[in-house]
Amino acid sequence: MKRYFNKFRFLLIAAVLIFVLTGCAQSIPVENCVDTVSYGFFGGLWHGFIAPFSFVVSLFMDNVALYAVNNNGGWYDFGFVLGAGILFGGGGKAS
Template sequence: MTTTVRILGAAALALLLSACASQIDAGLSSGPDVPGFWWGLWHGFIFPWSWIGSLFSDDIAVYAVPNTGGWYDFGFFLGITVLGGGSFFGSKKRNN
C-alpha cells in the first residue's frame, strides 16, 4: 500500500469514529457554579493525579459532569496537553 492510501484510510477511520462521539444533554448546564473553561483547564492539569485517586476512591472523578460543554472540554484538553506536559514530552528529540 502506498503512504497516501494509508493516510486517507486512517483519516477516514478517525472521521467515522469521531462521528459517533456525543455528549448527553443532561451533562450540559449553565450558571455561575457550573465548571467552565478555567475549571476544565485545572481538571486537565491535575488529570494524572485525579485518575490515580479515582482508582482508589469513588468520590474522585477526573471529569466534571455537568459542565458548560465545549469550553470546558477545550480547557480540559489544553490542561492535559499544554500544562500537563503532553506536548513537551512528545516533542523531545530522541537520540538513538
C-alpha cells in the same frame, strides 16, 4: 484466508462481550452529580492539569472523578484538553 476469518471472529466476539459487560455497569443519575454552578474554561484547564493525579486517586476512592459532569460544554472540554496537553508537553515532543 482462514487466518483472517479467525481474527475477525475473535474480534467480533470480543466486541460483543465488551458491550454486554459494560451494559451491566452501575450508573448514577446525572441529577445527583450536577451542582448549581457549572465548570467553564478555567475549571476545565485546572482539571486537565490535575488529570493524572485525579486518575490515580480515582482508582482508590469512589467519590473522585476525572471529568466534571456539570460543565458548560465546549469551553470546558477545550480547557481540559489544553490543560492536559500543557502538562504532558503538547505535540512539540512528537516532532
